Amino acid sequence: MKKQQNKIYLYKRNPYKKADFNMWMAFPGPESFALSSLGFLWMFKSIDETDDINIEAIYQDTASTRVPVENVSLMGFSFSFDMDIFTILGMLEQHKIPLKSSERTAEHPLIFAGGPVITANPVPYKDFFDFFIIGDGEDLNLLVARICRENREKNRQEILRILSEIEGIYVPTVRQNSVKKVTKRLDECIYTPVISENAFFKNTFIIEVERGCANRCGFCLASYLNLPVRFVSYEKIIDTIELGLKYTDKIALLGAQITAHPQFKEICAYIYDKITSGKKISMSISSMRVDSFCPEVVRTLVAAGQKNTTLAIEAGSERLRRVINKNLTEDQIFKAVDIARENGLKGFKFYGMLGLPTETCDDLDEMLSLAEKIKQRYKGFDISFGFSSFVPKANTPFQWCGREDTKSLEKKVQYLKKELHKIGVKAQFSSIKWDYYQAVLSRGDEKLTDFILNAYKNGFKLGSFKSSAKNKINTDYYALENYPYEMPLPWDFIDTKPGKTFLTEESKRLLSEKRCVV
């Protein structure tokens, strides 16, 4: 353990490394966000621990680098959100690296990216990167760095050809009929290897207790990209919690459906016992499902300092919740609020999504009626709502569904704002226009290269997206159109489980509003 610049490294670093290969790991955001990004930090650690590769972390706000760009052979970007592409292009330009892979030469590093957006659909970004990691990157990242180091005397195209033969690597300039997504076994606990007071989640030790969610909501990338769901063993989680508590009293448990861990109650009981025996622990968890609310979990959260929690109900009506596969009844929602209140939580934030496939005005009115009932039934309990709008994501059952048009969604926002205000419920809304452009990218193809470049050069504000598309790209085609099931999709060559046949059947089943029992 070593403390450097307000950072505690939980692994042994070698300050005298004599590596002959330099790599940058780049995060498209400020350093504080990167220091709270488990995946980024873990991948950095795995290469930092080697003796033969010298790795440096680069952020959006990195002013100067230890290793000059001309000595860097490989640069990998963590790519989690569609809009990250604009920060990535900015970072390439800042370091004087040509934006298009075709304009780079032997003097430039090979540039790659990995992350959920890339795994779902890398196609709109293929002209900007030399290669991509498809799937879980923790192990592949190190393998890729090693291959690039071993072959450093070869030319770029030869190295790329070698990489293209590795499962989970997509090289746009090499012909590949299909690229298989790589899935990591979760037989170890992934945790924050660097604790820092400069992190967005200050001094917090984050532990991944599971990956994926078995619920398979029709729009949910976090679920579909991470099938099969994997849980870390209870023993490993407890050992990791103990490791973190040596350095900080703030821990966060992470996972798409963390309360589904078969021993989640026992994990909570372990923490609760420590707190009641006098150990100071502040704990948060990333998400809870209504049907997993139980007194044991809530009392642990409260003892660990949590005052409010969030609950994603997505849709206002039971009908629409069935369509999206959320399958929650109003009674279950009330029961969750009862348990939360009786066990000491002070408030709830509900998350909803507007414009889900088949949504009607009745569904919105049912959302309002639910908000009103909760408000009246739980006087003094802090209730608020947060809304985003539906963005179709590649490799999910709703990938064929277009968005509702922007004007109609904005009317819905205004209606909900007005009506929720009348009943005294606070609400926040994502930007419908930004969500539209997110959808353009998420179902994009290679024709978007110039659109992305122009939007970047024009400052990537909303107006610049509009002017970049004008007369050249029909953005409505990507964002709004319903695609026929038989149509080949740009990302079909990504080989993921459960696969296109399953997604097609699931999509038809959900949209025909049949009830699903998972």
Ligand code: SF4
């Ligand atoms: S319950 Fe949440 S994490 Fe699970 S599939 Fe649904 S939206 Fe995704």
